[in-house]
Structures are given as structure tokens and as C-alpha cells.
Amino acid sequence: MDLRLTPEELAFRAEVRAFFDESIPQDIRAKLTEGRHPDKADMVRWQKILHARGWSVPHWPVEWGGTGWDAVKLYIFRDEMQRTPAPEPLPFGVSMVGPVIYTFGSQEQKTRFLPRIASMDDWWCQGFSEPGAGSDLAGLKTTARRDGDHYVINGQKTWTTLAQYADWIFVLARTSPEAKKQEGISFLLVDMKTPGITVRPIQTIDGGHEVNETFFDDVRVPVENLVGVENRGWDYAKFLLGNERTGIARIGITKARLRRVRELAALEQGGGRLIDSARFRQKLAAVEVELKALEMTQLRVVAGEARRERGKPDPASSVLKIRGSELQQSVSELLLEVAGPYALPYRDEHDPEGWNEPAIGPDWAAMLAPNYFNLRKVSIYGGSNEIQRSIISKAILGL
Amino acid sequence: MDFDLNEEQQLLKDSVDRLFASRNDFETRRKIQASDAGWSRENWGAYAEMGLLGLPFSEADGGFDAGPVSVMIVMEAIGRSLALEPYLSTVVLAGSVLRRFGNAAHRAEYIPRIIAGDMTATLAFAEPQSRYDLHDVALAARKDGASYVLDGRKGLVLHGGSADRLIVTARTAGGRRDHKGISVFVVDARAEGVSRRSYPTQDGGRAAEVELSGVRVPAEDLVGTLDEGLAIITRAAEDGIAALCAEAVGLMADMQAMTVDYLKTRKQFGTTIGSFQALQHRASDMVVELEQARSMMLYATMNVDEPDAMARATALSAAKLQIGKAIRFIGQQSIQMHGGIGMTMEYKVGHLFKRATMIDLMFGDSDHHLEKLAASDAAIV
Numbered sequence: 021m022d023l024r025l026t027p028e029e030l031a032f033r034a035e036v037r038a039f040f041d042e043s044i045p046q047d048i049r050a051k052l053t054e055g056r057h058p059d060k061a062d063m064v065r066w067q068k069i070l071h072a073r074g075w076s077v078p079h080w081p082v083e084w085g086g087t088g089w090d091a092v093k094l095y096i097f098r099d100e101m102q103r104t105p106a107p108e109p110l111p112f113g114v115s116m117v118g119p120v121i122y123t124f125g126s127q128e129q130k131t132r133f134l135p136r137i138a139s140m141d142d143w144w145c146q147g148f149s150e151p152g153a154g155s156d157l158a159g160l161k162t163t164a165r166r167d168g169d170h171y172v173i174n175g176q177k178t179w180t181t182l183a184q185y186a187d188w189i190f191v192l193a194r195t196s197p198e199a200k201k202q203e204g205i206s207f208l209l210v211d212m213k214t215p216g217i218t219v220r221p222i223q224t225i226d227g228g229h230e231v232n233e234t235f236f237d238d239v240r241v242p243v244e245n246l247v248g249v250e251n252r253g254w255d256y257a258k259f260l261l262g263n264e265r266t267g268i269a270r271i272g273i274t275k276a277r278l279r280r281v282r283e284l285a286a287l288e289q290g291g292g293r294l295i296d297s298a299r300f301r302q303k304l305a306a307v308e309v310e311l312k313a314l315e316m317t318q319l320r321v322v323a324g325e326a327r328r329e330r331g332k333p334d335p336a337s338s339v340l341k342i343r344g345s346e347l348q349q350s351v352s353e354l355l356l357e358v359a360g361p362y363a364l365p366y367r368d369e370h371d372p373e374g375w376n377e378p379a380i381g382p383d384w385a386a387m388l389a390p391n392y393f394n395l396r397k398v399s400i401y402g403g404s405n406e407i408q409r410s411i412i413s414k415a416i417l418g419l
Numbered sequence: 420m421d422f423d424l425n426e427e428q429q430l431l432k433d434s435v436d437r438l439f440a441s442r443n444d445f446e447t448r449r450k451i452q453a454s455d456a457g458w459s460r461e462n463w464g465a466y467a468e469m470g471l472l473g474l475p476f477s478e479a480d481g482g483f484d485a486g487p488v489s490v491m492i493v494m495e496a497i498g499r500s501l502a503l504e505p506y507l508s509t510v511v512l513a514g515s516v517l518r519r520f521g522n523a524a525h526r527a528e529y530i531p532r533i534i535a536g537d538m539t540a541t542l543a544f545a546e547p548q549s550r551y552d553l554h555d556v557a558l559a560a561r562k563d564g565a566s567y568v569l570d571g572r573k574g575l576v577l578h579g580g581s582a583d584r585l586i587v588t589a590r591t592a593g594g595r596r597d598h599k600g601i602s603v604f605v606v607d608a609r610a611e612g613v614s615r616r617s618y619p620t621q622d623g624g625r626a627a628e629v630e631l632s633g634v635r636v637p638a639e640d641l642v643g644t645l646d647e648g649l650a651i652i653t654r655a656a657e658d659g660i661a662a663l664c665a666e667a668v669g670l671m672a673d674m675q676a677m678t679v680d681y682l683k684t685r686k687q688f689g690t691t692i693g694s695f696q697a698l699q700h701r702a703s704d705m706v707v708e709l710e711q712a713r714s715m716m717l718y719a720t721m722n723v724d725e726p727d728a729m730a731r732a733t734a735l736s737a738a739k740l741q742i743g744k745a746i747r748f749i750g751q752q753s754i755q756m757h758g759g760i761g762m763t764m765e766y767k768v769g770h771l772f773k774r775a776t777m778i779d780l781m782f783g784d785s786d787h788h789l790e791k792l793a794a795s796d797a798a799i800v
Contacts, residue, residue: 021428021488022421023721029420092420275800301793308799309737309792315800316714323422338703339710412706413699417679 023319025096033096040104043069052105053280055355055387056369057228060143060185066107067140077114077138084122084130085138091325095318102272112181113137113144116260117190120207124248124256133188133209147177147191147210147234148257155407157192158201158254162236164193164208171195171208171246173216173239179401183219183232186212191236196251207253209245216240224397226390227368261403268337268402269344271315277351278308284358284384294358307350314343338408338415345398345405352392359388422717428488435496438469443500445767448623451503456581457625458503467536472510476518480530491665491720498669501770503624505539505578507662512577513540515658516586516603520643520651525605529584540584543573543606543629544652551783553588553652554598558631560589567591567604567641569612569634579627580617582608587631592646603648605640606631622774653732656782660735661723663778664716664742670775671712671745674753675705677768681757698756705749712745733797736788743785746775 025033048062058066070076079094080086089097101108109115118137121129136142153160162175173193183189189210196204210217216239222231248256281304285295294300321334356363362381369390379386399405413419424432442462443451451459466472474489476482483489490511497506510533517529517540532538549555558571569589576585585606593600606613612634617627643651679702682693692698719738725731750772754761761768779785792799 021424021717021721023717025420278800298790298793302789305789305792305799306740309740309789310711312718312737312800313711313715313741316718317710319420320422320714320717323420336710339707342707343711406700409700409703410696412703416706417699417702419679419682419693419699419702 023316025092029092029096032093033100036097036100039073039075040100040106043073044104044106045069048107049104052107053276054384055280055391057230058107060182063107063110064140064143067109070109071139076109076140077118080114080118080134080138081122084118084134091322095322099272102270103276105273105276108273110140110143110182112146112190113140113142115263116146117144117188117209119263120190120247120256120260121209123259124207126244128244129209129247142187143182143185145180145183145186145189145212145234147180147189149179150176151178155404157257158205160192160194160205162191162193163197164191164195164206164241166195166243167240169243170240171206171243173208173210173236173241175236177234177236178222178231180219180232180234181230183212183234184221184229188212189217189234190247192253192257195253199251202254204251205253205257206250207247207256208241209247210239210241214239214241224394226394227366227370228390228394229370230394262337269314269318269340270348270398271311271318271344274311274344274347274351277348277355278304278311281351281354281358284355289360300357304354307347307354310343310350311347314340314347317343336416338411341402341408342399342405348398349395352388352395355388356392359385363389424488424492428492431485431489432492432496434469435471435493436499438465439496439500439502443502445501448501448503452623457619457623458505458578458581462502463504463536463539466504466506467534471506472536473534475510475514476530476534480518480526481534482518482530487661487720487723490662491716494662494665495669495672495716498666498671498774499673501623501670501767501774505541505582507659507666508541508577508582509533509539511662512542512655512659513582513584513586515655516542516642516651517605519654520603522642524639525642529605538583539578539581540586540605541576541578541582542652542655543576543579543585543587544655545575546572547574551787552596553656554601554649555596556588556590556601557595558587558589560591560602560604560636562591562638563635565638566635567602567638569604569606569631569636571631573629573631576615576627576629578625579608579629580615580625584608585613585629586642588648588652598649600646601648601652602645603642603651604636605642606634606636610634610636620777622777623770624774624777657723657731657735660739660782661719663781664712664719664738667742667746667775667778668709668713668716670771670778671709671749674749674768674771674775675702675709677771678702678705678753678756681760685758692756701752701756705752708745708748712742712749715741729795729797733792733795733799736783736792737799739783740785740788740792743779743788746779747785750775 048058067076077085078087078089078097082088121133150160164171164173189212191208191210192205193208194204195206216237218235220233221229223229286293318340321336362385365380367386470483471493473482474485478484517525546557560567560569585608587604587606588601589604591600591602612632614630615627617625620626682698683691685692715738719735722731722734753768754772757768760766
């Protein structure tokens, strides 16, 4: 038993850290540090930098652009990227549909889609949730009816993250309406330019526009865009959601935000510094200890990964999801507290002119309330924390 | 990076788990607890025979040099089985002082006897007024020729009634709360002037209040440098924290397993109570707390020999804080979900709960360590 990184792993960390420090465009780093959101151009720019270095999809099989790193190195890579902070690659392509395609897709689908995901020439979004199918995803109602060499999709998806930028969407649709809930679902790849698709923005409580409603009205999709076998889409979706949870603790991001807490709490406000308040320091230390414990838990999961069957997530990843999301929220709460009364003025992040106006309060305070509001989502998405508790009680405890 | 036990450690764990489980089943433990000494010489002999009393000591001193992971393995088994023998006080605490700071003569005189199971020892550091402050020492040691003369009172001395040797902190210079001026002595528990009042503790163990009046201790029984004893006792407390973290994880894992079993078997309203989501989710929260606690137990174990004193102290405080939180949550939920049966002396879960609760109050509770971490500028993450 040895919790220390090996000399080789330490050298790898130094290499990765140096690369991120040198290559992250300073405007993007500043945006993330302030809690603003990278836009499409930022995301593409950063992914292309990673791609040029050969690091855009390190976890993929080597033949499709992966690096062959083991779980520990993949963890170090992700952790360093989050700490920088640099934008995390858009998950819908590299972490969700990409692995589904290289695991279950046809050779044609692999050659057609995988390189463009890795280089981010295609922007993907996820068509899973529906107004009536959230945590109970298998309750989805969108249909795909076979008509010659096409499927015809009708229905409505919701919470489609960043669909406004998307070139492609992967969709779960019911191909056999008579079958039982989980059976009769298929996994389809759909070009967002296909006639009949309408995207309508949903504004979230932080004022942001991350998510959308996506409507399908007689959308014709060629049958070669079916992944794997018809009516087996639920299996692929479960595989995908298992992958989604492995990076969900977001410990690197929380570390970067804690650094921000310390920085901002050291500013003079109201005749003193918050960082000198014993009460505030205790709250901060309590969060830091919980985060240290979670980092150890994450490392235990990572170190055990080699022993697990491929594609089978550790049930402990539900522990990571629950505590990781709670910690992200706790730190956003600390930042809101640091902002104090000048968290109050609202600035529209999406109005570039408004953003160039002189700030009303201190610059650093502008995004702290929106971040706090926005991060309520992390205990809801990816299987709400209540769903995670049910997973633990069934998969780990056998209740 | 590697979280697995190596082959030797795995073998040790298998035999330790078997040994403790077989010698401390609940009924046997109850009898041991009711006996005069409150722990079993026979068990102690069996631990010695298996080599458990020599694990942390160096090979030069006759031990096995098996490192903190081996102590962690034993302490976890002690937690699960609620074993009552003085492993913490003798091997971990007194052992820490002797092996880390004892001179050649001390080590040769005491360590082989400890390893053989012929001698028990304990640490007498707390005083009625000191709460968690190791430096709060009033008991005075005055030099008189080739001896020191000790006068004062020590409290909460674990297994103090049965220990053969007491390792005592004494004030040799400065005021009661000065960090400098504390010295550490090995005192024969049967020396003239030592009086011990032994009593049972909430968790089924034993402790003693010890009065020293005019106790003469030969100067060669001073451990380490005169007036510089705080570092010695701090180090022992750190070894104690790492060990207690492991004991607590053993206790909590058992509480959690018992609670889940109970949820699966207890029927009410025509169904097992484990089918109720309110209870399922709380049982899941226990898993989260237990995994976090286990992570910090490993972190404490890996850091207890860290050479940087500040980093070591920070890591151990962080572990004690995390585990203290888990103790409260898992302990309270275990009793709650067992319902009435959890309240009874005849059922094991309540005993696990009581021992775990007392662990939180040893070497600083959660708030104590939180305050310490908050006041320090050392990085936690």
C-alpha cells in the first residue's frame, strides 16, 4: 500500500501541468477563474490545442486517438486540467457518444464520426431526457418509426445541453412501442440540420442559456445511423451513463474554486478580511477536509479500475457523485458569502455589450451568485443524488 | 499509487480477523469485561504468540518492523470485535514513546517484554484540567540527586490499573501551560507513592486516575531530552490518532453491516423495513460516510510516519475530524434504524456505538481538530 505517486507518475504530472500552463489561452483561463462560461469558440479552440498535442481523447482506444494511459494517468490528466482551470472537453462527444460508437457502432460509423469528435469538428448534444422522463429515463415517449431505409422520429427532448451549438444529437427513441419499458428503445445518431428539428432555449435561474428543448417533427434519419441493434438502445444508454459518473466528482474544479475562495477572502472588505474570521476559516477547513477525503475515495476507485471489468462502473462512483456534487455546491456557497452584498447586481453574461460596461460592483463578484444558482444542477443531473442513494442501496447494500 | 495490501499484509489481515473474531465473540467479551482486570491475559498471550505485539517495533528491538499498515489491520479487527485488551495503550501509545524516543537501555529493557506479552504499559499524559491540550501539565518533577521526584495527578490513564509501567509527562520547567519544560519518564506502576484508582469506562474498557506523591524515578528513566517532552507525547498522540481511526472504521463497518442485516430481516407492516425508501437512503448515506472515513483512515496511516511535522499533524487532524463526523452519523443512525433493540445492553450494536462515541472524545474531538486546522496555514488539499 502506497498512496504516493510513483516517480514516473510525478514526472507525468509535471509534464501535463507544464503543458496546460503554457497552452491554455489566458483569456479562457481568466473567464473560468471568474466563474464565467466558455463559449463555443473557446471550447473548440481549446479542444484543437489538445488535439494537436494528441491529448483530445486520451481515454479512447489507441487506434481511435487514445493515449493508452492507465487509470491513474487519466485521473492525473483530468485533475490537472480542472485545476488549471481549463475547459473540460465537451462530454457529449468524447465521453458519451464516442465510447458508445467505438464499442457498439459499425465500422462506417467509427470512421465517419470518431475523428470528427476527437478534433471537435462536430459538436454533439444528448437527446435522452424528456418532459415525462427525467430520473425515470426509461419512461421516454419519443418514437422512431421504420419507413423504408429511414426512421421517422417524433417527440420532444428536454435539457438538451448546448444544443444551440450542436451539429449532431444522439437520441433514445422507442422503436417498438408494444415492448416493455426498457426494451424497444433504440439509439440513433441524428444530424441537427435535418428538417423537422426545432431547438428552443430554456433560461435557467442563473440567467444562463445552457439547456434547451428539442422538438422532433417527422424527422427522417437514415437507417445506417442506428447504433448497434434495433431495440437494444437501453443497454447502450446504461453503458453511457456508467461512463458519465466516473468523472463526476470534479475534485479538480472544486480545488480550483477553493483557491479562488482563499484569494477573494483575503481582500479587504468592511474593515477586515473574511479569511481572518475564525468562523469562516472553520467552514473553509471543514470543506477542505471533506474534499481531501473525497480525493482519497476517488483515488481508491481509480486504483481499483484495472481490476474491474471494462465498462462496469464501480458502485462507489455513486458515492463520488453524491459527495462531489455536494462539495461543488458548498464551495459555491462559500464564494457567495465572500461576495457579500455586491453579489446583488445582475449582469447578463450573454450580452457582450453589457459585459463591457464598467462593472457595478467589484469585477470578481459578478458571477458568484449566478454560479451558486447554477450549481444547484449538479445534484440533479446525471442521476439525481436521490437516484444515486437508491443505486447504493440496491447495488451495494442489496436492499 | 497502490491501495492494496501486499501478500504479507493480506495474510496478516486474514489471521488477525480470524483470531479476534474467535476470541472475542459477544458472549465471551461480556465475560471478559466483567472480570477483575477487564481484559483477558489469555487473549493477550494469543496476540503475543501471533506476533501482534511486536508489529511496529524494529527488528533490532526484537520486533517485526511491519509498519503502520500492520497496526491499522490489527486496530480495525479490534474495532470490529470490540476486543478489550490494552493494545492501544501498550503497543501503540507506550510503544510509540519507547521505540521512537527511548535510548538503547530503555528499548532493551522494555520492548522485548512488551513483545513477549510479559509487560503492559500505558501513557499518563492527561490531567483533570488539561482537556485535549497535551502541553497542559501541572504534575511536577524535581531533580534530587540521581533521581527525579514526581508529585501530582494524572487522569484517564487507559488501562492504568493493570499497567506495569506508566509513561508520565511531568513539568520540569516553566508554567503549567508552557510548551517547553515538559519531560517524559518511565515510572514503575508499583513504585512507592503511586496510587491508582481504577474504574470502568463507558465503552466497557478500563482507565485509572493516578496519584503520584513523592515518587522517586531514577534519572536514567527520563526519555528523550529534559524539558523537550512535548514533541514525544505529540508523536505518541499522532500514533494514537492513526490507530483510533482504524479502530473506528472497524466499529463503523460492523455497525453498518449489522444495520443493513437488520433492515433485511426485520418485518413491519407485512414487509422488511429495508424496503422503505426513507431507510434505504439513510443506509446509503451511511455508506458515503463510511467510505469517506475509510479513505481518511488510509490517509492517516500513510501519513503517520511523514517526516514533515506540519504536514503530518495536518493530515492526522483532518483524519480525526472526518472520522469523528462519521462516528456521530453512523453511530446515531445505527441505533435509530435498529429501533428499540438498539437500545439494549444485550445487543452488540449499542456497544459498538458507545466505543465509537468515546473514540471521538480521545486525542481531540472533531471541533478541536477543526479549530486547529482552521488556525493553521498548512494546506489541507
